[in-house]
Amino acid sequence: MSLSIFFQNLINAISLGFLFALIAIGYTMVYGVLRLINFAHGDIFMMAAFFVFYTMTIFSLPWGIACLVAIVLTMLLGLSVERVAYRPLRNAPRISSLCSAIGVSFLLENFAVVVFGGRPKSFYCPEFFTKTFILGGVRVLGINFVTPLVSIVFLSLLSYLVYRTKNGLAMRAISKDFDTARLMGINIDRTISFTFMIGSGLAAVGAILWASRYPQIWPFMGVFPGWRAFTAAIIGGIGSIRGAMVGGFLVGFISIMLVAFLPELAGYKDAFIFIALILVLLFKPEGLFGEE
């Protein structure tokens, strides 16, 4: 294995890590405020890719505008999922909201199979994304420049939002103590809706980048990115934004480096990721950066 191939894989892993971080933050933020694992997050991610596809084919909008429309639509989807499936069960036993989350996940997948069709569709992306650049012997795809840049922009926006604005303060207060936050006059419902919108918006950005990287979209495309991002969120410590980023990088590295360096074990890739998930949950359930 030459050094240039190593760097090629490294750049791939970093870019993939950013993607997982973007998706993982959706899980982490929802868990922070609701103590609920949003099983439907991976499917909201999938819907975002289809929103781009259909706004482009039906309204023949240019790519950039289609992406913006899709991000807004996905935020609305996240909002309505919360309104319809999670809000009525907020005071019910935890098991009920878990069932509801699993149900929404399956509902979205099967809805996509029925409405969009089960066959993979090819996803349009700008030419720059698929171009190969050669920098000092290392071949780099355009998407590998775009993904880190876009992710850094959105992650900084997110940190500004969470740590510097009133809404962010409300979100952090709710994740510390739900009932006290309500007593302090924080509008719980509005803040939770806001959290879902932000999480879904980031999932939409992740989906666009993901679909430009692997340019085929189909109804179950969200399942594995979803679970890997979820694993990333758990490893980093669920509820922690910094943890989601670190976890995302770790999972990105495992996914790419395992295939690159131990190709005979590549088939077991998902098993390794799930074993990591189980081990972290068993021995360090608060993750690397989570709260005790």
Add this chain to the structure above:
Amino acid sequence: MKGKKKDYLLLKIATIFLVILFLFIAQRSFDAYILRILNLSGIYVILGVSLNLINGFTGQFSLGHAGFMAIGAYASALLYMSPELKEVNYFIAPLIWPFSVIQVPFVFSLIFAGLLSAGVGFLVGAPCLRLKGDYLAIVTFGFSEIIRVLFNNLQSITNGPLGLKGLPTYTNLWWSWGIAIFTIWFIKNLVNSSYGRALKSIREDEVAAEAMGVNLFYHKVLSFVVGAFFAGIGGALLGSLLMTIDPNSFGFAMTFQIIIIVIVGGLGSIAGSVIVGILFAILMEVLRAVESPMNILGLKIPGIPGMRMLIFSILLMIVVLFFQQGLMGTREWSWEWLHHKLTRTKKELEEGS
């Protein structure tokens, strides 16, 4: 009191007789299509009732049922397939030694499937049952995915993604419904024993249960292992019924079907799981109509693939959001109830005439 007990005994004997009579007639005279639905409903009953023991009675939400089914299906198939059939199936990499030569009767392979699955259930459950709620759900899901990935890759044991084909059909109504009735009987007795009361107390309040002297670890693992045992047997029966085993069919979609049965039937009601298990098998076939093209009054309606599962997902969401108790809640059918119904109608009929 004694007279009543005698009545129940009569009722039990009559019911058992009727069931055996029905199975006998059905196995003899029904066509293959209906037999397949009946067999499937028996298997769904086994799976639903066993998952209900873990999720409903003990309150430990497991998403790993498909993993145990896969273990059962493969373990039994490796034992009941004839060596020649194995040779035909394993053409990429030969099957490893002990399995390549042995062949045992179906009943022993079923027992082995159940025991192996229960053993794995113990290995998974013992460390993982410390976790609660969502985390347990994730870990058990992770376990079933690991099983799926392993079975996809262990070419010389499971034949990898090719799966096993051309399996002999041993599953008939006697096996599927015989084991279904045994499962119902076993789990009903377990739930009504002191163990069952301990399990329910864990579901209601773990801390209080522990304070009352219930050994949490022991009882949780017990329910998990018993559930895994029957899931393994259910998977074995399913493999032999479908005559083929595909490692990817034991994914989350399979667990989801069983979850639908348990939740719609009512978490904590065996009767609910039985009714919905049977209905589910029937509906899966009846709703096939919406997926195939229809011709109504000259109007051609194209079939919509995937519609069945969409209908089931919507049904699940309606139950979860509006009827959280499910069909039966935690209510059960009992011999007393049946006896009461029967005698009451008789009296009313007499009064009426």
